[in-house]
Every structure is written in C-alpha cells, then in structure tokens.
Amino acid sequence: MGTEQDINHQMKVVTGDSGYVLEDVPHLADYIPDLPTYPNPLRSNPAYSVVKQYFVDMDDTVPQKVVVHKDGPRGVHFRRAGPRQKVYFDSDEVHACIVTCGGLCPGLNTVIREIVCGLFHMYGVTKVIGIDGGYRGFYSKNTIPLTPKVVNDIHKRGGTILGTSRGGHDTMKIVDSIQDRGINQVYIIGGDGTQKGAAVIYEECRQRGLKVVVAGIPKTIDNDIPVIDRSFGFDTAVEEAQRAINAAHVEAESAENGLGVVKLMGRYSGFIAMYATLASRDVDCCLIPESPFYLGGEGGLFEYVEKRLKENGHMVIVIAEGAGQELLSQSLQSANEQDASGNRLLQDVGLWISQSIKDHFKQRKIAITLKYIDPTYMIRAIPSNAADNVYCTLLAQSCVHGAMAGFTGYTSGLVNGRQTYIPFNRINERQNKVVITDRMWARLLSSTNQPSFLGPKDVIEVRKEEQPPNQLLDGENGKDDKPGN
Incomplete structure (x- = not known):
C-alpha cells in the first residue's frame, strides 16, 4: 500500500x-x-x-x-x-x-x-x-x-x-x-x-x-x-415539524379555500422540509432552497395553488427558510448581512410568500383563509427522541x-x-444539499403531486451541474435511500 x-x-x-x-x-x-x-x-x-x-x-x-x-x-x-x-x-x-x-x-x-x-x-x-x-x-x-x-x-x-x-x-x-x-x-x-x-x-x-x-x-x-x-437531532426535528404541519392542515381543512403555510429550518439545504413533507402526507407543496420556483405565469406557484384549491378546497405549503430568497425584492434584502458564524441573514420568506399569495387572490377577487405557522426555533429546542x-x-x-x-x-x-x-x-469541504435530480426528490414530487417548477432548459442545466462522472460511485444515487442523504 x-x-x-x-x-x-x-x-x-x-x-x-x-x-x-x-x-x-x-x-x-x-x-x-x-x-x-x-x-x-x-x-x-x-x-x-x-x-x-x-x-x-x-x-x-x-x-x-x-x-x-x-x-x-x-x-x-x-x-x-x-x-x-x-x-x-x-x-x-x-x-x-x-x-x-x-x-x-x-x-x-x-x-x-x-x-x-x-x-x-x-x-x-x-x-x-x-x-x-x-x-x-x-x-x-x-x-x-x-x-x-x-x-x-x-x-x-x-x-x-x-x-x-x-x-x-x-x-x-x-x-x-x-x-x-x-x-x-x-x-x-x-x-x-x-x-x-x-x-x-x-x-x-x-x-x-x-x-x-x-x-x-x-x-x-x-x-x-x-x-x-x-x-444527530435531525430525526427529532422532522418529528416535531409534523406537529406544525398537522396544525396547518387542520386550520386549512376547516375553512373554505383554506391555506396553511409552514416555514421550517433550512438555510441552504432543504432536508427538514423534504423529510417532514414525505412523513406528513398532508402537504401539497414543498419549497426548498435547492429547487428554484416562480410565482406568476403558466406553471407557477399561484397557478398551482388555484388548481389545488379548486380540486380540494384546501392546501398546505411547507417552505424552507432559505427558499425563494432571490425572489424577495432588493429593497427587502439585508445587504448580505451575516451572523457571527458567517451565515447570511435571511428575510422571512414565510411571511413574504403568505402575503404574496394573499395579494394574488385579492386581485383575482377570490376569498381565501391563510394561516402562517413558524415553528422554526421550537423544533430545535426540544430534547431528542429515542432514535436520536x-x-x-x-x-x-x-x-x-x-x-x-x-x-x-x-x-x-x-x-x-x-x-x-x-x-x-x-x-469542511462543502455543504450537503438535496439533489433535485435524485430519486428522493422525485419521490416527494410524486407524493405531493406538485410541479417541479423547472422548465425543460432548467432541468438540463441542473443535470449538468449535479451529474457526477459515475452516478453509482460518485453521486448521491448510491445512498439515496438513507435518511439525510
């Protein structure tokens, strides 16, 4: 050797x-x-x-x-x-x-x-x-x-x-x-x-x-x-997030055109949002930092929300705190401010997306009841569960x-x-992120039946960025069945 x-x-x-x-x-x-x-x-x-x-x-x-x-x-x-x-x-x-x-x-x-x-x-x-x-x-x-x-x-x-x-x-x-x-x-x-x-x-x-x-x-x-x-602590966080999602679902289900929006932790990586969504089965749309989305126009979030409300009469959206930051107007951005650990300070995307949805339906003259739940710090302040x-x-x-x-x-x-x-x-070499060309994200899309919000050109670009030389040896696909990968 x-x-x-x-x-x-x-x-x-x-x-x-x-x-x-x-x-x-x-x-x-x-x-x-x-x-x-x-x-x-x-x-x-x-x-x-x-x-x-x-x-x-x-x-x-x-x-x-x-x-x-x-x-x-x-x-x-x-x-x-x-x-x-x-x-x-x-x-x-x-x-x-x-x-x-x-x-x-x-x-x-x-x-x-x-x-x-x-x-x-x-x-x-x-x-x-x-x-x-x-x-x-x-x-x-x-x-x-x-x-x-x-x-x-x-x-x-x-x-x-x-x-x-x-x-x-x-x-x-x-x-x-x-x-x-x-x-x-x-x-x-x-x-x-x-x-x-x-x-x-x-x-x-x-x-x-x-x-x-x-x-x-x-x-x-x-x-x-x-x-x-x-x-460690990830399983506990996902488990605790279920309580917030369940509350959002109860609120949404109990009102005409009810919408529940839950913001979960995930500054750069959407693992908590993804696994909480997969575990819950009550979520209609999951938005994470790794998967870009857009609001208006054909195939956008607003169109999907309208479609879901017509079909079911209610809807639950889970959004990771780092998702959609690029969509917030420059006037709201914090000039790339950072905390003492060097992490970018984020705007409250949950409040922003809730208000954007309200404004959209107000313009369309459609009455909705939206409840926003932010359990961000609740899910990390609890003792760990048995598995953790x-x-x-x-x-x-x-x-x-x-x-x-x-x-x-x-x-x-x-x-x-x-x-x-x-x-x-x-x-220390890099941050682990959800691979949106991987099977686990495909499982989520299949479970929620939400659109990927990616056009054909976007899919090609994402695949270019994330495609390893050999999927089985070097990519995430070799371990996509493991929690947290």
Whole structure:
C-alpha cells in the first residue's frame, strides 16, 4: 500500500489494490515520537466481558459508497471507529474538556452526557470540564466541572447545559488556554463552521507539539454536513415539524379555500422540509432552497395553488427558510448581512410568500383563509427522541474511543450505518444539499403531486451541474435511500 501525506496534516491518504483509497485521520504519534502506550482498561471492564471481540482491528475500514460496479474501483474508505487494544493516555493523566458552539440542536445534552459517562465508566477518567459559552468561553468565561452525577439527567432537557455562542474564535487564545489548563482531550460539538475552527485548533496544537487530541462531533439541524449519513437531532426535528404541519392542515381543512403555510429550518439545504413533507402526507407543496420556483405565469406557484384549491378546497405549503430568497425584492434584502458564524441573514420568506399569495387572490377577487405557522426555533429546542438518543450515544462513545487511542483531527460520524473517524477537511469541504435530480426528490414530487417548477432548459442545466462522472460511485444515487442523504 502506498501512503501520501496531506499538505495541511488533516488527512493521510493510503492507496491499495483495486482502487482502494483510505482517507485516514491524523494520530498523535505522527508528530510526537516515542509516545508510551497502555493496555486498554476495557479489558477488565465488566460491561465488555460479554463482547466476543473487544477491539476493532486496526485495518478495519468503512466504504463511503456501498453501491459499486463489480469491476469498478473499491473507492474511498474511512477508518472504522471503536476501542483499540492499546491506548495513548493513562486514565489519571486525562484532562478532558467539552465545548458546544453554534445554534441549538436536539441531542446536545445527550452527547455531553455520554462523553462524560463514557470517559468515566469505560476508561476511569475523572477530570472532565465543560467550557461555558462556546469557543470564546475558553478565555472569557468560567468552566463547569462535569461528572456522571452532574450530567445524569441532562438528556431529558433541550438546549445545552454548557451554553453556546457563534463566532469568538481566537485560535491562539484558545490553544493558550488549553495549554495553561493542562487539557489534553478537546471534544468540540458543532456544525461546519465549528468544525473548521476545530481543524485550525488541531493544526495549532500540532505545530506546538502538544499531546492534545482535538475531536469533533458534527451538529447541524439542517443535516447539511457532507459524508455522514445524517446529523444527530435531525430525526427529532422532522418529528416535531409534523406537529406544525398537522396544525396547518387542520386550520386549512376547516375553512373554505383554506391555506396553511409552514416555514421550517433550512438555510441552504432543504432536508427538514423534504423529510417532514414525505412523513406528513398532508402537504401539497414543498419549497426548498435547492429547487428554484416562480410565482406568476403558466406553471407557477399561484397557478398551482388555484388548481389545488379548486380540486380540494384546501392546501398546505411547507417552505424552507432559505427558499425563494432571490425572489424577495432588493429593497427587502439585508445587504448580505451575516451572523457571527458567517451565515447570511435571511428575510422571512414565510411571511413574504403568505402575503404574496394573499395579494394574488385579492386581485383575482377570490376569498381565501391563510394561516402562517413558524415553528422554526421550537423544533430545535426540544430534547431528542429515542432514535436520536441512541445515535448520540454511538457518536459520543466512538469519539471517546478514538481520543483514547491517540487519534486526533477527526470527526466522529456515521457512514453507511457504521461509526467512523473522518478527517476534518472532508467535513469542511462543502455543504450537503438535496439533489433535485435524485430519486428522493422525485419521490416527494410524486407524493405531493406538485410541479417541479423547472422548465425543460432548467432541468438540463441542473443535470449538468449535479451529474457526477459515475452516478453509482460518485453521486448521491448510491445512498439515496438513507435518511439525510
């Protein structure tokens, strides 16, 4: 097998036979010579005594694509997560910290709880602290001591007990604080902006030659992080969105020419809107950022709304917050203002489209009853459901196993149903988006019976933009049956 070191130390590429490529994560031993190793404490852990194979083999990898041609290359793989036979930290030596950054997401407290309990119960680690208030908390706020007793029931609450913030990323100050406090394991929970920050922190720790693991757990309610099957909290968000859609449907159904409009989260990616629509069955039209639409004229939204009201007498529209922003007049635009995380501040497309529909029907002298529901922050402030709680446990424990094994500069994520360690630069390379030439979007169009709002020329252009060289190996079609892809 051949090895090629990535320029910025964020990925080790190993090539093998039959087109096998391993995109491996860094290790402390890459830049610190003669590190001592210790037997894994799980050898004597009663919880693991029933497990047939205690430890993950060092050569175990997980393929990024599961659909391949029989004669095609084996493709990209990632290192399989799990406990290793030898660890690079003595339990008494570990001083870990956990930080949460960016917006809220169901399951944050579950991840915090399982990191603390995983370190304590599996590896006997007793020194774990929480950083209060996001990245800037490293140098401007107090820390919170975390023990299994402190975090015992926090998974039953929404939000994060550590507090969060956007921005405030001063790399030198953060690493100075890590060094001064004697921290040697840093667990960072956040979205793509947070993981970019984590990558910079890892690079600085490496440059200083510090024996400090920097590990990430990807968090985004929009499910827009690439590579991974889905982000934690996404299932809960979709489930909670059903309540708003159901309320809109009841309101619409109870009035003559009733219209319910529901705005859901999704700044750049329409996954929540798409899956909530597919799950609900009560939605007549779903509008997302990836699929352009237009209001007036033949084949436009107004025409479709009129047609639906004539047929059914009522209608429900779900719109993602980032959809249709280009249609809002320039006078309403916020001059490309951004929040502290660098995200574009959006206008309220739900209010705008509701008013546009009202104005259109007023001109047509057709009476309608429109109700607008905006559950945006309600769906992310709740505790995670059962499926997400289990997923959070897997993510957190896998992250802990990787840190104890000396891996660093990685994100713990689910790929094709298996826990893996993914290099930071793969997580940060792009945003995951709904592919509107893929089968999942076609399923939605079939379910709602809405028009695609794309003309023949638009379809050709979209296909050109999104068509991979080999659909089965490189495109989204190889994994379109998985939630969140």
